Amino acid sequence: MKHIQQLFRLVGWFVVGLALFAWGQPLSGHAATLANGSYQVPLKILKADSQATSTASQFFGKSAVVRVNDDQYTVLITSTGAQYIKSMTVAGQTVTKVKTTKSAAIYQFNLTEQKSPLTTTFSLTTPLGAMKETARLTLGWAQAKSLSSSLATSDLIAQAVKLIPATSSSASIKVPKTTGTTTSTQTSKAAKTTTKPEYWRYQVLQGSKMAKSEADQYYTKVATVTPQSTGYRVLLKVAYAKSLKLGSKAVVPESIDGQQPQDVTYGQQGKNYTMQYAFTVKRTGQLTQKLIPGRIHVTVPAMNISQTFPVRFRFASSGAADQADAANVSALPKTTTAAATPTSGSSAATSSHAQPTRKAELPATGEQRSLVPLLGVVGLASLAIGGRFYVKKH
Numbered sequence: 219m220k221h222i223q224q225l226f227r228l229v230g231w232f233v234v235g236l237a238l239f240a241w242g243q244p245l246s247g248h249a250a251t252l253a254n255g256s257y258q259v260p261l262k263i264l265k266a267d268s269q270a271t272s273t274a275s276q277f278f279g280k281s282a283v284v285r286v287n288d289d290q291y292t293v294l295i296t297s298t299g300a301q302y303i304k305s306m307t308v309a310g311q312t313v314t315k316v317k318t319t320k321s322a323a324i325y326q327f328n329l330t331e332q333k334s335p336l337t338t339t340f341s342l343t344t345p346l347g348a349m350k351e352t353a354r355l356t357l358g359w360a361q362a363k364s365l366s367s368s369l370a371t372s373d374l375i376a377q378a379v380k381l382i383p384a385t386s387s388s389a390s391i392k393v394p395k396t397t398g399t400t401t402s403t404q405t406s407k408a409a410k411t412t413t414k415p416e417y418w419r420y421q422v423l424q425g426s427k428m429a430k431s432e433a434d435q436y437y438t439k440v441a442t443v444t445p446q447s448t449g450y451r452v453l454l455k456v457a458y459a460k461s462l463k464l465g466s467k468a469v470v471p472e473s474i475d476g477q478q479p480q481d482v483t484y485g486q487q488g489k490n491y492t493m494q495y496a497f498t499v500k501r502t503g504q505l506t507q508k509l510i511p512g513r514i515h516v517t518v519p520a521m522n523i524s525q526t527f528p529v530r531f532r533f534a535s536s537g538a539a540d541q542a543d544a545a546n547v548s549a550l551p552k553t554t555t556a557a558a559t560p561t562s563g564s565s566a567a568t569s570s571h572a573q574p575t576r577k578a579e580l581p582a583t584g585e586q587r588s589l590v591p592l593l594g595v596v597g598l599a600s601l602a603i604g605g606r607f608y609v610k611k612h
Contacts, residue, residue: 252286255367256374259284260358261295264335272353273522282357283378287369291329294378298322299520301463305341308355309333317375322382324375332359415444416537417544418505425528433514433529436469440544443537449500456493463520470515471495472526505533
């Protein structure tokens with residue numbers, strides 16, 4: 219009997235010990251009650267559907283600054299990707315940008331409890347189009363570190379500024395190497411010709427839809443067409459603002475009309491980075507017989523995007539002797555119908571302008587059979603949705 223009592227006593231102390239241990243542990247990432255003041259709280263951004271760290275996490279600080287004032291929690295987070303963030307919500311609350319520094323921005327949201335994780339959505343404006351993605355923001359309340367007893371907003375922001383990294387996290391992302399290019403100081407032999415060129419207006423379309431590509435805003439929309447001994451050299455130009463922080467080789471041409479891009483040149487002009495490349499046709503009429511297929515590689519370092527995708531070029535029905543006049547040529551058909559390989563007896567949608575029947579027809583798509591599966595997969599807008607910066611699947 220005595221042994222049984224001792225056994226029960228030991229079991230009882232064991233249960234009490236477990237209860238005390240459990241009572242002393244934080245539940246669901248919650249810390250013990252925090253006194254009024256400001257704290258540094260570990261921060262992570264996880265994928266929407268797993269415990270894996272999202273690639274978006276690299277563009278936010280590793281810690282948040284939190285002001286505790288009774289049951290009100292003011293949370294400040296920092297981001298080096300502010301130029302792409304159109305809006306952001308955390309736990310259904312719109313996040314407010316409270317300060318911008320040279321290398322980052324500080325955002326604020328409020329809580330009424332120590333909650334984590336928090337559903338986070340991003341509405342983004344990127345060089346590849348608009349995006350809306352979802353992730354989960356986590357706060358390590360149990361590891362909160364006291365910073366100050368001050369409740370002043372100016373002191374809170376000053377604490378957040380101290381957390382901003384000295385350099386952007388995108389600095390280590392490499393731009394893909396290219397081949398067959400020249401430096402911005404080199405000039406191709408074809409460019410030295412004294413033959414008077416023509417200027418042709420064009421649009422950049424998505425690879426699988428009769429819709430404008432997001433890349434269209436970076437092409438200059440007027441090509442220089444120069445006669446050569448064996449045909450015509452068609453020069454395309456790209457320009458984008460340095461303030462986008464994409465680097466000098468964000469757009470790399472890989473193919474154009476089934477050819478290797480010629481005379482690829484990178485340079486700078488004022489506040490823009492520039493790139494140009496050329497291809498050849500035997501006669502200018504070939505520019506309007508079909509949509510000219512191409513492939514470009516786009517790199518967005520700050521969003522961890524590096525991918526090749528198809529585009530197509532739709533040229534006007536004729537060129538002009540003056541570059542300014544070329545912009546007024548009205549032969550770009552207005553249509554939103556999907557591109558399709560023309561068949562006998564069928565015709566494409568016509569322009570809203572009255573044109574002769576031959577010119578009113580959309581050019582044939584002209585994609586090679588081997589490219590059809592690729593061209594049907596993604597256009598430029600779907601590339602942005604599948605991009606690596608945000609976040610739904612990251």
